[in-house]
Structures are given as structure tokens and as C-alpha cells.
Amino acid sequence: MSVINVKGTHDIIGEESNAFAYIENLLKQICDLFAYSEVRPPVIEHSELFIRGVGEGSDIVRKEMYTFLDKGERSITLRPEFTAGIMRLIVQNKLLATNELPYKVYYCGPVFRYERPQLGRYRQFNQFGVEAVGNNSPEIDVETITLAYTILSSLNLEGVTISINTLGDDESRNAYKEALKAYFAKYLDKMCPDCHSRYELNPLRILDCKVPEDQEIVKGAPKMKDYLSDAAKERFNRVLALLDDLDIPYQVDDTLVRGLDYYSETVFEFHYVSKTGNDYGAIGAGGHYDKLVKELGGPDAAGVGFSFGVERLYSVLKDDNLLPEDINNPVEIYIMPLGMNAKAMALSVASELRLNAYRTDICYEDVKLGNMFKRAERKGAKFAIIIGDDEVNKQEVVIKNLTSTEQKSCPLDKLVETISKEMGEDK
Ligand code: AMP
Secondary structure, eight states: OOOOOOTTOOOOOHHHHHHHHHHHHHHHHHHHHTTOEEOOOOSEEEHHHHHHHTOTTSHIIIIIOEEEEOTTSOEEEEOSOSHHHHHHHHHHTTHHHHSOSSEEEEEEEEEEOOOOOBTTBOSEEEEEEEEEESOOOHHHHHHHHHHHHHHHHHTTOTTOEEEEEEOOOHHHHHHHHHHHHHHHHTTGGGSOHHHHHHHHHOGGGGGGOOOHHHHHHHHTSOOGGGGOOHHHHHHHHHHHHHHHHTTOOOEEOTTOOOSSTTEEEEEEEEEOOOTTOOOOSOSEEEEEESSHHHHTTOOSOOEEEEEEEHHHHHHHHHHTTOSOGGGGOOOSEEEEEOSHHHHHHHHHHHHHHHHTTOOEEEOOSOOOHHHHHHHHHHHTOSEEEEEOHHHHHHTEEEEEETTTOOEEEEEGGGHHHHHHHHHHHHO
């Protein structure tokens, strides 16, 4: 029996792989414009990092982590998200003491969650995101949302809904948690087992429960907005006013609480339903946190960040035909050698063309010339270079323009010059 991929993982091949590169490059360029620099934390971390960072009350820590003992009996976890690892990286490398604040970074790479695979939901998927750490202000929250909005606009994703809410400061959240506990205590015996542990660990998580009967109970629960302190209200209103100034559209959603325990104050999510009607879930999400750096042994510093799911961005762009046509980088020149000696010459001709930045491929298989032309067409090549024994003897090649079908012989020492002229004429 042949071995297949692990459930919930997927192979990224061909056009999809080119699309991922396009998306990731665009996101990197925009992060660069906003003065964020890249960090690459390891994929594996001590499990304790996520238990302390993401929080014991989160679904991620309770049931979705890929955790194992390594050969030294250490508990290791494949990262289920980036933020905790980046805070560890920042604290361990003392980056807040040695950089201007906020310290602004972006990241991109695979994350792992043992979830039930379904549309838009994998067990290994890719996230692209940012963190700005060491400044606790509504302005930096707004810069982060602006960055995300710029990314979505550059991808031509119009009609994204930005949902935003505040979880308030500690005072507000503690009062709200108490109110939730008092409310849910009345219904707990009718609720799912998960909600029982959520009730103990973090009653805010009950608001995210997907069980339909529990959702009905959640509908009657107290609302965060009624428990906000004056300071928390003022901060949130300033975020909204700044977004208005920048003409960034949003919807306040007072049911939005986010699934990770570290968030406080501003939280937000990005939704887009493709024209096909496919709803892959949130395409991105993020928020502000103020305890995480300290929790992981660092100074008292707040941060804000967001993360996009690259698979979900790809799916909506693909569904709505928003991927540029030229992401596939077609071969420009296809070399067709006829025989052993021609193949040797093809290798050196290809090297010269590649050194001059022409995307070049060679037909290595001994097939008929007609078949080689079909391959050139399939690859989207503009020119074919044909090399037979005659050409080897005369140290020349035949160049065929595959659009005009004109062909001519060309001495090897004039090859690049001729191709460059032909490409110019072609444009
Ligand atoms: P989170 O870290 O849960 O806030 O997720 C951030 C983003 O990652 C989401 O908005 C999705 O776009 C993406 N995402 C989360 N979970 C999955 C998953 N299981 N499969 C694919 N993408 C996901």
C-alpha cells in the first residue's frame, strides 16, 4: 500500500504554489512599507510556552496541539500559532531593550492544529501576520488594522467586513466574567462538556461555543459593552474615531471575543464571502494584548498583531478570479535538442540564457520534434531553440518565434543579442 499524506494536510503544487508565493511576496512588500521586519521563529517550542501564552482556557491548548516528548523526555509542541513564539523570541533576545519601540515584526510559515478538517480548515496551514510590541496606544492598534486593510485592498479583495470589538481592560473583563458566570450557572447542566471546563477556565470562551443548543443560551448572555470601564470605553472610541479619519470601514460586533486567552482591549476579524458563496471562515484576525510579554518573563509591555490564513486568502482569490494572470512565470525559451551532442550544447545554451535572466527549459526526453513543439506550447514559451547535429557542427542554433512562427539560424556568439532583439520586437 502506498503512503498518503496525513489527514488535514495538503500538498501545495503548481499554480497554487505560485499563488502562495504571489500572496506572500505582496504581503511582505506591504509590511516593508509599514517598517515591519521579518522574524523566523522555530516551528517547535516547549509546550509550556503555549500553555502559558495562548492560555489553558483556549480550545487550542485544551485539544488542538500536536505535542510529543522528544528523545530527551522534553514536552515539545508544533506551533499552533505564532504570537507566543514571537513574544518568547522578543523576551529571550531582549529586543525591547535594544530597539526603538514599538518593535514591529512580520512572520510567515506553517502552523499546526488538531482540528476537524473541513472547508477552509486544515491541520497544517500557513499564517502570515504581524506583531507590534512595546507601545500601548490606540494609534498602534489603528496602524495594525490599516496595514491589514492595505493588504486586503492590494489583493483587490473588495467588500471585506472588518468586525471590531473591545474586550476592555482587566477591570472590565473581570466584571464581565463574573456576570457571565452568574448567567451561565443557571444553564450549565444543559450545556456541552466543553462549556463546563470553559466555565471554570475562562467563561468568555463559552461565547464561541458552536453547539446549536448552547448558542441559543449564549444569545441571552450579558454583553461586554455593558461592563466596560470608562477608560476602556474611551480607548475604544478613540480607535473607532481614528479608523473613521482614515476612511477604513468597520462594523462593531459586540459578540466578538476571539479564541485565544491573551487578548484585551481592541480585537478584530476580517471576513469575506466569495462570489461563489463559499464561506471559508475568517480570513484573518487579531487584537491587542497586554499581559503576554510579562507572562513569558519579559517587561511590562503591550502589543498588537493579526494573522491571515494564507490558504483562506488563496481560496477566496481563486474563487473570485482575483489572482493575476502572470503568477505562473511561464518558460520563455524552450530548447529542443536532437541527439546526444545537441543535448550537451543545450545545457550550455540554457546556462547562458539563464545568466541573462531568460526563463529557459530544455526537453530532455527523446521525443519527436512535433511533440517537443506541443510541450513548448503547453509551457507557454515564446521561443523554441532547435539544435540538431548540423547546428552542433556549425556552432549555431535555430531560433523559432512561436507566435509569428518565423525561424532563423543564429550563431552561438550572437544568441543573447538576437533573443533580446526578438523579445523587444515581440513586446
Ligand atoms: P487564529 O490564530 O485562530 O486567530 O487564526 C488566524 C487565521 O488563521 C484565521 O483567520 C484563518 O484565516 C486562519 N486559520 C485558523 N485556523 C485555520 C485552519 N484550521 N485552517 C486554515 N486556516 C486557519
